Amino acid sequence: MSDLEKFPRPAVAVDLAILTVTAAGDTDPELRLLVQDRTDPDGIALPGGFLRERTTVAETADGVLRRKVGIDPSATIRPRLLRLFDAPHRDDRTWAVSAAHALPLPEAELAGARGRPVRVLPDGRLEGAERLLFDHDEIAAAAIADVRERYEIRLRYVDVGPDPDGFLPEPFTLLQLRRVHEAVIGTELHKDNFARRMRPHLEPVVGDDGEVVLSTAQRGRPAALYRRAR
Amino acid sequence: MSDLEKFPRPAVAVDLAILTVTAAGDTDPELRLLVQDRTDPDGIALPGGFLRERTTVAETADGVLRRKVGIDPSATIRPRLLRLFDAPHRDDRTWAVSAAHALPLPEAELAGARGRPVRVLPDGRLEGAERLLFDHDEIAAAAIADVRERYEIRLRYVDVGPDPDGFLPEPFTLLQLRRVHEAVIGTELHKDNFARRMRPHLEPVVGDDGEVVLSTAQRGRPAALYRRAR
DNA sequence: GGAATAGTGTCTTTCAGACACTATCTG
DNA sequence: CAGATAGTGTCTGAAAGACACTATTCC
Incomplete structure (x- = not known):
């Protein structure tokens, strides 16, 4: 050869x-x-x-x-x-x-x-x-x-987790994460279903006082900040 | 260049x-x-x-x-x-x-x-x-x-149809088709669920008399013969 | 208090999984 | 008729989709 x-x-x-x-x-x-x-x-x-x-x-x-x-x-x-x-x-x-x-x-x-x-x-x-x-x-x-x-959100069969390609810098709120997924797939997602399925793959950001850190809201109630789990 | x-x-x-x-x-x-x-x-x-x-x-x-x-x-x-x-x-x-x-x-x-x-x-x-x-x-x-x-049988998301690689020559019975799928994936499948999901992708073989052609059973009731639809 | 957003409870629909029953063939 | 396999009806549980309600912030 x-x-x-x-x-x-x-x-x-x-x-x-x-x-x-x-x-x-x-x-x-x-x-x-x-x-x-x-x-x-x-x-x-x-x-x-x-x-x-x-x-x-x-x-x-x-x-x-x-x-x-x-x-x-x-x-x-x-x-x-x-x-x-x-x-x-x-x-x-x-x-x-x-x-x-x-x-x-x-x-x-x-x-x-x-x-x-x-x-x-x-x-x-x-x-x-x-x-x-x-x-x-x-x-x-x-x-x-x-x-x-x-x-896509298809928890039952394909479990890819939140923003697998890391488009969104940590930490982030569930709304920011959902907007990124929606931007990628081109369709809207329900916030409640989205939160339910993403939460197991996320861990809240905890501050020095042991409390969950919240985003500084522009309007409305501040949201918890998360990062990818594990 | x-x-x-x-x-x-x-x-x-x-x-x-x-x-x-x-x-x-x-x-x-x-x-x-x-x-x-x-x-x-x-x-x-x-x-x-x-x-x-x-x-x-x-x-x-x-x-x-x-x-x-x-x-x-x-x-x-x-x-x-x-x-x-x-x-x-x-x-x-x-x-x-x-x-x-x-x-x-x-x-x-x-x-x-x-x-x-x-x-x-x-x-x-x-x-x-x-x-x-x-x-x-x-x-x-x-x-x-x-x-x-x-x-695998995952009709909701991935709809590949019966024996996509053509391991099994036509025509075939649902039992033969299921055995091939089981051989590939290495696990058993329920015959009823399997039939329910495969049938839409199959068409029965019809003889000259317009009747569905049946397999020549070795034992038990003869099964209908199918080929891939479309 | 009102507007806005966060977060949760729950109902419905779909479907995979499982069980059971009936149908039809051979010997 | 017994044995074997084909084919179907239906129940259950899980989860996706959808809706509605409560919670917390800023103004």
Whole structure:
């Protein structure tokens, strides 16, 4: 099997559908997808890069964030593999396969990023019906479906817990948490059912006096502050 | 970007966890995983091959079936991407990433295959606690989890329908269909609940006389024969 | 007190799980 | 008729969805 070296190999691209929730913690958060303008061909596309010299997908994705998106991720990123695009001539420059990934990031990590976060509409399409180049529309749709599936409330079978991708900084109120889930899935949730199902996965923030810390309410009764349990 | 050619590229392996249900239609079908003996290093492993010269994953998988497994798939195969293995030195011969796939096949397609179909125990491990080489234990576990998830009965949220991978040839009785699902998931199902949930996805086989065709019972009352609806 | 939001009690509907009964075949 | 399997009716419990009420804050 030393003829392994003799055969041509594909370039392996790592394309990233970077998703975030803007204004998490605010009254009207929004799910957004980062797209970048590019030329040759002209249009908008997702950031991506090629696997180089014994690097991993996570390292390559990290490099894409630093070099092409212009941000400096504070923690280890967790790209989620969606599918492989392997049509033999999908890239007319060379033989390239693409490993499409979803990459959820908190809005704070995207400060100063190159590109535009485009709002994702409730039906899963992009605001303004924007079309992406190459097969990136499919990647975007798969990424949105992936994150939505994990933010749905389906306690009986899938028990993902509160804000699994960490869009919302701790501590938070149940209202803030619910708004984030609603922003991701694009539909409204009942506050009572939502609280009932989230509470087992949350622990209240306790102050020095042993009392539960409350949010400083703008209007109405202050709410208890929580963080993710365990 | 014409320097695209200058960088080294990884070999891309397609590893296949080939799953089948033996004796589907019989009273005691079993979920099995095809493993192959190999040398250097000695042990058992999953079949696989490398992406060559502008081929797709499906084509490569098809070639693996023909050349390494020694079978001739009768229809287009549908490998299910599980995950990428990308540790830089996981293969000590060269830089290689592996795209691990599950590939469900009806037993008839595996006639004459090289390798052993090893029984999958209810807990998901292999009979005899066999250990596979390389990272193939993880691939096997992921493949088993993938197929089990799709054969579970969870009508409310996931509505996959009867025997989505076609392990069981049509037409079949509800008992045969249930035995196949039980073999895949490793647990028993109630016949009444199972029938209630499968019936909407099935249509009875109707004979020339307009009557529902019945199985030729060995013992007891003959059962109606069905095929997948639509 | 009034407006606003937090938090809880409970009713209804749905459905998975379980049990039991009837139906129809063979020998 | 006995044995075996097919097929259906129905009860129960859990949980999602929905509604309503009470609680606590600011103004």
